[in-house]
Amino acid sequence: MNKLKTYILLWATQSFSALGSGMTSYALVLWLYLDSGSALKTALLSICSYAPYVIMSIFAGSLTDRLNKKRTMLVCDLIAAVGTVAVLLLIKTDSMQPWHLYIINAVNGLMNTVQQPASEVAATMLIPREHYQKTSGMRSFSRSLNGILTPIIATALFSFAGIDTVIAVDLLTFGIAFLSLLLFIRIPEPPESDDRKESVLSASKAGLKWLKSNPLILWLILFLSCINLVASAYDAALPAMILSKTNGGEAVLGAVNTCVGIATLVGSVLVTLIPAPKDRVKAICVSLFISMSTENFLLALGDTPPIWCIGAVLGWIMIPLMNANMDVIFRTTIPAEMQGRVYSCRNTLQFFTIPIGFLLGGLLTDEVFEPFMSSCNSSFLTALFGEGKGSGAAMLFFVMGIAGVLICIVFSAVLSRYKWTDNT
Numbered sequence: 001m002n003k004l005k006t007y008i009l010l011w012a013t014q015s016f017s018a019l020g021s022g023m024t025s026y027a028l029v030l031w032l033y034l035d036s037g038s039a040l041k042t043a044l045l046s047i048c049s050y051a052p053y054v055i056m057s058i059f060a061g062s063l064t065d066r067l068n069k070k071r072t073m074l075v076c077d078l079i080a081a082v083g084t085v086a087v088l089l090l091i092k093t094d095s096m097q098p099w100h101l102y103i104i105n106a107v108n109g110l111m112n113t114v115q116q117p118a119s120e121v122a123a124t125m126l127i128p129r130e131h132y133q134k135t136s137g138m139r140s141f142s143r144s145l146n147g148i149l150t151p152i153i154a155t156a157l158f159s160f161a162g163i164d165t166v167i168a169v170d171l172l173t174f175g176i177a178f179l180s181l182l183l184f185i186r187i188p189e190p191p192e193s194d195d196r197k198e199s200v201l202s203a204s205k206a207g208l209k210w211l212k213s214n215p216l217i218l219w220l221i222l223f224l225s226c227i228n229l230v231a232s233a234y235d236a237a238l239p240a241m242i243l244s245k246t247n248g249g250e251a252v253l254g255a256v257n258t259c260v261g262i263a264t265l266v267g268s269v270l271v272t273l274i275p276a277p278k279d280r281v282k283a284i285c286v287s288l289f290i291s292m293s294t295e296n297f298l299l300a301l302g303d304t305p306p307i308w309c310i311g312a313v314l315g316w317i318m319i320p321l322m323n324a325n326m327d328v329i330f331r332t333t334i335p336a337e338m339q340g341r342v343y344s345c346r347n348t349l350q351f352f353t354i355p356i357g358f359l360l361g362g363l364l365t366d367e368v369f370e371p372f373m374s375s376c377n378s379s380f381l382t383a384l385f386g387e388g389k390g391s392g393a394a395m396l397f398f399v400m401g402i403a404g405v406l407i408c409i410v411f412s413a414v415l416s417r418y419k420w421t422d423n424t
C-alpha cells in the first residue's frame with residue numbers, strides 16, 4: 001500500500017470526478033432524447049465527443065511524451081470544467097440548444113485527446129510493475145462503481161431537482177480532484193530520450209512504426225476497434241429502445257445501466273483476486289465472445305426489464321477481465337518512453353469506429369429498423385421484437401449480436417497464431 005499510496009490518491013479523486021462527469025453526460029442524454037425523441041440527435045452527443053478525439057489522437061501522443069504529465073492533466077481538466085459551467089449558464093438562462101452541447105462535447109473530446117495518454121503514462125510511472133493487474137482491477141472497480149451510481153444518482157437528481165443540480169455536483173467533484181492533483185500528487189516524468197526532439201509528425205510515425213513491428217498488439221487493437229463499432233451502436237440504440245418500449249422508461253433504463261455497473265463491479269473484484277491467466281490473449285478472446293454472444297440477443301428478444309437486466313449482467317461481467325489482461329500486455333510490452341505515442345496511435349485505431357458506430361446506431365434506428373418494424377406485417381418478426389416504437393431498435397440489437405459473434409470468431413483465429421509472454 002505504501003508503494004501505491006500516491007497512485008491510490010490520484011485514482012480515487014479522478015474516479016470521483018469521473019462520477020460527476022458521467023452523471024452530467026447521462027442527464028444530458030435523458031434531456032435531449034426526451035426533448036427530441038431522436039436516437040440520432042442523442043447519438044450526436046457522443047459523436048461530437050469522439051470525433052476530435054479520434055482525429056487528433058495520433059498526434060497527441062508525441063505532444064504528451066514531451067509535455068509535463070501533471071500540468072497537461074490539470075489544464076485539460078480545467079478547460080473541460082469551463083465547458084460544464086457553460087452548460088449550466090445556458091440552462092439557467094433557458095438558452096440551451098442541442099448544437100450548444102455538440103460544440104461543448106467536441107471541445108471536451110479534444111481535451112481528452114491529450115489528457116488520456118498523459119494519464120496512461122502517469123499511471124505507468126506511479127505503479128510498480130508487479131501491481132499492474134491489481135491496479136487495473138482497481139480502475140475497473142471504480143468504473144464499475146461509477147456505472148452503478150451514475151444512473152441512480154443522475155436519474156434521481158434529474159427527476160427531482162433538475163439537470164442544473166446534476167451539473168453542480170459534477171463541478172464539486174471536479175474541484176476536489178483538481179485540488180488534489182495540484183497540491184498533493186507528484187508525478188515523475190519518464191527518462192529523457194532523443195525521441196523527444198522529433199517533430200510531431202515524425203513522433204507519430206514512430207508510434208505507428210512500433211505497432212507495425214509488434215503485430216500482436218496491432219491485432220488486439222484492431223479487434224477492439226471492431227468490438228467498439230458494435231458497442232457504440234449498442235449505446236446509441238439502448239435509450240431509444242428502453243425509453244420507447246411499453247415496459248420501459250427512465251427508471252428501467254437506469255436499472256439496466258445499474259446492472260451494467262454491478263456486473264463490471266463484480267468482474268473487477270474478481271480480477272483483483274484471481275491469479276493471472278496462463279494465456280492472456282485467450283482470456284481476452286473468451287471474455288469478448290461471452291459478452292457479444294449474450295447481451296445483444298437478450299435485449300433483442302426479451303420484452304421485460306428482468307430479461308434486459310440479465311442481458312446487461314452477462315454482457316459486462318467479463319469486460320474487466322478483458323481490460324485487465326489488455327492493460328498488462330500493453331504496459332509490459334510498450335516501453336515507458338514510447339507509451340504516449342503508442343497509446344495515442346492506439347486511440348486513433350481502436351476508437352475511430354466509435355463515432356461511426358454511434359452514427360450508424362442512430363441512423364439505422366431512426367431511418368431503417370424503426371420504419372421497417374412500424375410497417376411490418378410479419379407476425380414472426382413482431383413476435384420476436386415486439387410492436388410499436390422500440391421494436392426496430394430491438395431488431396438492430398439482434399443484428400449487432402450476430403456481428404459481434406462473427407468478429408470474435410475471426411479475430412480469435414488470427415490471434416491464436418501469436419504467443420505473448422511477460423518477457424515480450
